[in-house]
Amino acid sequence: MADSGQNGSPRCVLCPAACELQVVSAGPDRWRSEFPLTDEAGLCPRGSALGELLGHPQRILSPASRDNGQLKAISMADALGAILAQSAGRKLVFLVDAHVPIEQMLEVAAWCANWPEASFCFVVEPAEHTVLLGAEESGADYLTDDQLAHCDGFLIIGDAFAANPICARSVFDRRKTQSKTAIVALDAAAGTPAKFATHRVDVAVGRQLEALAAIAKVAGAKVDADLLGPAGENPSAAAAGGALATCKRLGVIVSAEYGRGEDWRRIGQLAGTLAADKGGGLAVQTVGLNALAAVRLNAALGGAGLAEAISDDSTISVALGYDQLGMLGWRGGGFFAAAAALPNPTTEVARFVLPITMPGEWAGTYLAGGSKLVHVEPLLAPPIGIPSPSEWVAALARQAGVSQAKPADVSAALQRVTSASAPAPLLGHSPSPALLLARRAGHHGCGMWSAHGSWQAAAEELPDLRIGADYAQKLKIANLAVVTVRAGKQEMLARARYTPELDGEYVVLSEGLPDARTLMQSFIEDETGALGAEPVAVDLRVS
Template sequence: MSSSAATAEAAGLCTLCPGACAMQLARHGDFMLRGEVPLTNRGGLCPRGSALGEVLDPPSAARRILVPQARDDGRSVLLSFPDAVERVIQATAGGEITVFLDGNLPAEQLQAAAAWTAAWRNADLCLMIEPAERDLLIGLESSGAPYLEPSAWAGCDGFLLIGGVFEANPTCSRRIFERRKSDRKVPLVVIDPGGGAACKFASHRAACPPGRELAVLSAVALTAKAAGAALKSCSRLAVVVTAEYGRSADWAAIGCLAGRLAKARGGSVAPQTSGANALAAVRIEHRLGTLPLAKALLRNGDVRVVLGGDLAALLGWTQEQGTRGLAAAAAALPNRTTQAARIVLPMPLPAELSGTYLLEGSRAVTVGALVPPPAAVPTPEELLGAFARRGGTAAPRPPADVSGLLDRCDCPLPAAWPIPPGDAEPPGDEDLTLLLARQGFNAGTGEITAHASYQTIARAEPDVRLAPADAHRLGLRNLQPVLVRSRHGQFRGRAKLCPTLAAGAVVLDEALCEARRLLPCRLAPGGEGLVALPVPVTVEVLP
């Protein structure tokens, strides 16, 4: 990149959510980079996309992991790359390795990693995505419903939103508002116990207690009352859904029912995930036999190597849980997993990798890198190839062309609904129910956006969202410090009164590891998935 230009120098797409908004980097002065919206983009960058400019900025290199290092007796020791690879192989001691790879990387990286681990007899691969999102996507794939293409939003005659859709992908709001501006009679039905932004604009809001999304969706689909009646006459219905952590055990059934409803109404589905390539990861798992996260975690005797992402934050693990079996972690920026690993290696940011993303379920889009990765920082494919070669593996055959990912999975149908409720903890008389929600300013578990300075400046303490009625009952004022307790731990934040939130619910940001610890994951029956359910909590006023 030129050091003298004052205008945009690199253009590409933000891949932190399925919106894939166009963005470009502009250089200002000798070092500073910032994310900018291209003139051809009708929308704008949300705080997640804007953060990329800051974390790619050369002065941010002080936060980057650029050199392999090991922790010996509490000290950090710098390593050469060959030494780091040697230590990782020695840590396996001839045993088995489970490689956990960020599932929202370009498809070429995911398929190459699958090829290497298939050739390496001691290794298995798990593509990490949010457990709830994996279940949702399997349900949608099994439904046979088409995925909503960008050009089709303007022709929809009804919208059904499940979960915090506007927070998961802010471009959804613009598309829906533009459609309803042209025709105010287009219904907007919202099912969201978390009281997200879409609730303020709903023409019909279906009341939904925490953890009851499947039952409410069934009622909307099968009855002709209120919200169901609003959608009954639709012939091009768009069902837009996001699966947030700690909401339900029924995401596969929700996905299947949502897809069947959209198909029956001549419409399409639009899943909104916490990264742009989650559907590609699910299809690769189904075709190439990579391990789902639940099965990978059951392999207690294996040595774990985490490449990208933040496994510890994803599962809400403590430091002790994160350290167990973890030999090495690679990431661009420090996170809870790299803090727990014995060996830490560098990796590019997603914006520094080029490759294919599966957008809208029907488009394979090639995304260029906004900037090249720092010198000598290996790609995930190069890292895994180095481990495998040192483990005695020859280079595998080139992986199949990524165009095969356009074919949907032949997924088995989820169990028939209604599904019996999970073993959620019964609330006490004075308890509130805690659930987590996606926020428009954090990507994934915050492993990237949490390093942007605006996060620490604008949000000194995280929000604890409550209904005004509950705040009044507890004697709480807006922005007052509070402590949230479940039997699994506690969380400190500031009260944020939320008029769209129904009484009885408390909402925290799903990107926060400390919040996830209050709703720990457990294995679903049969060990096929991971489940986190809403839990009862108390809220205490702090001085």
């Protein structure tokens, strides 16, 4: 059922917090984000950037085709005709960014239902997609930020506080009234929760599932024997499990970060099992409010998996608000058609570059807390003549002579995924020194939008490279030194920043930096067909 108490409000849809938001004029065709006085959520760096992005000077406002490396403006009609003409005899796959409202997903699926030459995929970050499938299979309840404040203990996997700052407030509200509340942090990259945890679990790179299993076993949950690590107890995991053993309402907060080489599906399953056994639930912190809805609708409406969609040589890809090269860390090569609001690595190589609407310009329904359908109003109307993702599909379908099937009801997003077949590649080795990518509060996803924010650029002339002081001194890297980070043939500059919580031979960059993802490129595993990325060995040199 829709939550009538939240209907009709403009909201930020960049994370599950769904904070109310408004924009005010900051000059001619310029906007600034502000939060309404009626909402107590606040305004994070991502939400604060959204207003200026709506009127960004680099906004893509018209179609273009690439000829000999140069873009040439074309009309909308010519773009539609050229795309259909050049895809003749092959199948189109629409790769739709999961930030869109549920109605747009249903429209896309309905057009493709009557179009044999077309298919679709609602794209969610690969690690988030698999952890959500595991969470769905566990049967655990999903918790909203408000419900988290009533939990009597917390297990935080990954840097959930950076993914959704409001869930951090829920944890601290509980801790304020109950000072002995257990807060367990499980994160190889030692993100924000590690600074405040009562119990920080020591975990090796790529071994979070193993550590989670040890915690769950001591806490009293049923754990499959194959999930437990080699003989020898992890004392910090045992202490954390003991602290959670007495919980009557456990909140498990999960952030599945890029490139960890983890079996996120089984982490989602076990996290949900533990939460349910302890009378609580899950709060999966995703890139975007509608990630869970996208996973459910992709499964229910016959969407392709991302690995399947991008590896099928018989199809031609049309990315609608989805930055494939940025998300997967790929560079070079070509791409058929990419629709984006702002330039990104995919539009830099696409044969056709198309304008499209973006978050803040859509009205529609979103899934909040796994069980509430919330109507969101736009912050601004989109520029005149700029299509939404579903409108692009509709225009191409009509030009191809296709009639639309009846779209499903928005309530389809409330139905859990009943089965999942999405194996995740596992870490085959533990590199040293290793590079990890982690969430950063100021960055969004792979940086498709936040990379254009002036606040982000001003705050970080060079990105931070988090490193433990002991390890840095071993490498003769001073705090705040400029460092070249190299993995294989790719490299980037960063500024070393000593981080007391890091104590291993690894370093951490933000996953919201497109250049950082090129250091840790995604791959499709031959044996399983799974899409994943894993930590890589890096060379660090003071510049």
